[in-house]
Amino acid sequence: MSQLMIFGAGYSGKAIAKSLQDTIGRICGTTRSAEHAQKLLSLGISPFIFDGDTLSETLRRELATVTHLVQSIAPGKTGDPLLRICSGDLKSLMPQLQWVAYLSTVGVYGNHDGAWVDEETPCKPVSARSLERVQAEQTWQMASDGADAPLSILRLSGIYGPGRNGFINLEKGTARRLIKPGQVFNRIRVEDIGAATAFLISQNVGGIFNVTDDEPAPPQDVVTFAAKMMGIAPPPEQAFETAELSAMARSFYGENKRVSNRKLRDMGYVFHYPDYRLALRQLWESDSWKDE
Incomplete structure (x- = not known):
């Protein structure tokens, strides 16, 4: 049975879960609070508490059967929390892992004075948080390569929706x-983040993808x-x-x-918004x- 774990099941994570409810056998998500855990449960997401520093034994047992992973937690100055815990060895936590997504940001491109950028554009981040994202993308690529699992890096623009x-x-x-x-x-409607993730899972592909609107x-x-x-x-x-x-x-x-979404479109994804x-x-x- 396929099983999805969303680390950081917040606004985007919940939209991803909703898009995959009919195709993934079991969907789980982490949160920091018991209150939000109840909300996840009401949405059909099996909740697990994760404080960003340690994995409970219950969460470790769940990870042992995870096939698909979405990392939605932003890195900090100390790097990605999940990779820090497992020292970059994803298979040690998730031996059945088949596919990984990392939610990043178009901020990694930096400033281009209004010119168009695409996935081939070199990153030149301006802010400290965007620099952290570039470093996190690189460490996730190494970890996914080590786990022999394709990694989709979703570079998201400004998120909005309900x-x-x-x-x-x-x-x-x-x-x-x-x-x-x-x-x-x-900008990007949150529902398109969910639908694009589901599309990439269905294709079982890795790579960098701008998940952003046309305009x-x-x-x-x-x-x-x-x-x-x-x-x-x-x-x-x-x-x-x-x-x-x-x-x-x-x-x-x-x-x-100006961020281009042509790569995803050329693959066959149709943006809802x-x-x-x-x-x-x-x-x-x-x-x-x-x-x-």
Whole structure:
């Protein structure tokens, strides 16, 4: 029986589980809290507590029969938590492992002044967190090679969907229209992360894949469109240079690129939400924007 373990079964992890419920025999996921464990259980995901430092005996026993692995936990300064625990020897924990996915970010490409990038573009990360991601990708590739299991690295753009979207920010009054001439971002609906992962499992392939929409767009355009859908006035425009921003928020604007998803498309994957207009319209008209 096929068995999936999702390390870090959060927003993206739950979407992956949902996409695979009909094709994977048993789906498990880790979380840090007992409260979230109950939520996973209600979604048909067998929950296990993982604090990022040690594996319980119960979790170790479960890993012994895992065939498919998704790592969704971000690395820290000390590297990837799972690889640190097993010293990079995945087979020692998961002797039946057949396929691995690592959820990364398009931030690994760094800044390209608005030019297009694809999976062949060399990584030149700007932020410390993106540098950690590049290092994690490399260590996961070595570990997967050692386990003789194909590794799919999913480089994700800005994630949104039910419960996490521009409508929520507008309702809370936290939405902003920051204007930085020439700045664009790609985005991805969380459901496409789940469906793309299921597609890659069905193909049993490894490689690097940009999981991102078709249309890199200025962030203020997305806010304006969402406000129009809600029938409210958008927030006033603010110049990026003079806006008060956290260091992390400002660093996002230091990376300007257009990310291509052609590789996945050429393989036959069809994006459910290829642009923000279609995606936001669906969220609003289905009244599914409020709840995860």
